[in-house]
Amino acid sequence: MTRARALPAALLAAICLVLTACGSPAGGEEPLVIRYGNIYPASTTFGKAVDRMAELVEERSDGAVRMDVFHSGALGSEQVHIEGVREGSLEMAHTGTAGIALFVPETALFEQWYAFDDLDQLARAFDDATPLLERMYADKGFTLLGTFYNGPRTLISTSPIRSLDDVQGKQLRVPGSDLYVRMANGLGARGVSMPLGDAFTGLQTGTIDALEGSPDDLRSGGYGSVAPYLTLDEHVYHPLSIVYGRDAWEALAPEQRELVQAAVDEVSAEQRAALEQANVDALTELEEDGVEIIEITDREAWADRVAPTSAGFAQRFGPDGQRIVEILDAAGRP
Template sequence: MQIKHALTTTPALLTALALAISSTSALAADFNAKLSLDVPEDNTKYEAAQQFADLVRERTDNNVDIQLFANSVLGGESESAEGIRLGSVQMGIITSSVLTSWVPEVQVLDLPYLIDGEEQATALSQPLTEALSDTFEEQGFHLLGFSVNGIRQLMSSFPIHSIDDIQGKKMRVIQSPLHVDAWQAAGANPTPVPAPEIYNSMQTGVIDFFDNTATNYLTNRFYEVAPYYVKTDHIFAMGTWVVSQSWWQRLPDDYQQVITDAALEVQAELPAMRKSDDQAALDETVADGATIIEIEDKGPWQEAMKPIREEYVEKIPNGESLVSLIQNAE
């Protein structure tokens, strides 16, 4: 009974157990890597990471073994990113906004209404990777590319049909000045709240609405406290595929190429995977009582946030050139 109690209450022991299990399976490999994820096993990002790990294992004759750690078992995204920099974690698909303290240039991906559709979001990966690879390496990361985690949409306790409906309402935002300023400009009352506290904050009325992605709407059961899912398409949430630079440098050139190619292949397949999973997630929430609202006229939302976008382009290092690169991606 004591062991059971410790495992259910001590994250450190859970992490140690997970590491012990993975190390046993990876003993035969020449190079072992822990890949940290903040999502559960049934999430699209996990499925993509598993495909990536399987390709690498197969193409290196089991000499590079990548073990996946879901549900933030190695720590939250910020902790995982720091672990990747230091080499205690070898890989991760980290939300771009988490990395801005090390690579402020990636804040460009959080500019509202910058990315105009799925094709552009997918096409930007290659040119942005080329533009930022050196900056990532200076901070201890090897950059393998970007992929869309999902589109940030509004999730609310009340119906939203236009920007007028959010005036003065309390909105949970990520702990980022850009997000605070953008939603303040749109007329909301932005309140930074850590992600694990969203559900309870909605339940207790601390916030009235927030933004997140379709799969999280289902897996975190947000629809229970936010029955209105509102398609504003304001930000494409991008995942950043990063590897510890110190671990990367120890790999032979041919293994580096295998990992690079495998990442590119999976990233190319991800949009179709995610689109299918997003629709399935929304269908399930609708079956449980959620209401989907399409915002057909996004003009007022874009106009309200435009000054903030212009302001932050000036603040972000190489902001104008990066915006141009993204807008011209095809």
């Protein structure tokens, strides 16, 4: 009873509504239900990967384990998702710094702007950091099962951004993360933290001038219809940690843990392979829909603009954070 009262009210209500609508399976023993939260649309590489994960888990368990997936932030923000995993109203989610960094703040170091030039550098850094991250996550009540990858995050805007001068003063939507607000401000924009689900309306009403995300995310969200300029500054390649609540994970039978882990391993590899092509396809589709694709030739100058912000941010952390900084450097960080 104490645990139930502590759950985020909006998340608990949303889950109850959906599960009541779904009903119970007819006959036989009740399956183990794993609730999975995804803030991105089902059409993104993350949404497709999680849906595939759910298929594998149910097929390979002959229906004894079922995964209920909640796409497009149906249960709330990324912060609500990670709190739900920790408190037990969700079993699983994938999360970037706007979520997991609430409990493991050092993970935000992976999302410093212009830290990586490509996915290979990011993947190398995350692989090297995984033993450290597994211990840090466990200390805060999470089990790290793997990662999806996202990026490069770019800018989509209601007026063209062709240079650093055009960024100055822009109201730029960023995730609910102190790092992103600091980085946006360091670039010269004004970072506006708001849930992703509010960004479309924000662009329509002029509350924000721009938001950032990978081409695939931006296409899936339909933002090109209200923000017809996309600037390829490629400021972030980042991991999305796939986490399970530690207590819930330890309560699973060994064969159930093996089943889930195998599905995570398989679909995360597929998602990384699909991401690059998805972004290429998204850029083509956005351009066909009338979005102007703008390439910059001075990305190094953009990186230099936020370098003091990055250095100051990194100094906030203790030994674990400094170890992550070393891993980033070794992976090829500028």
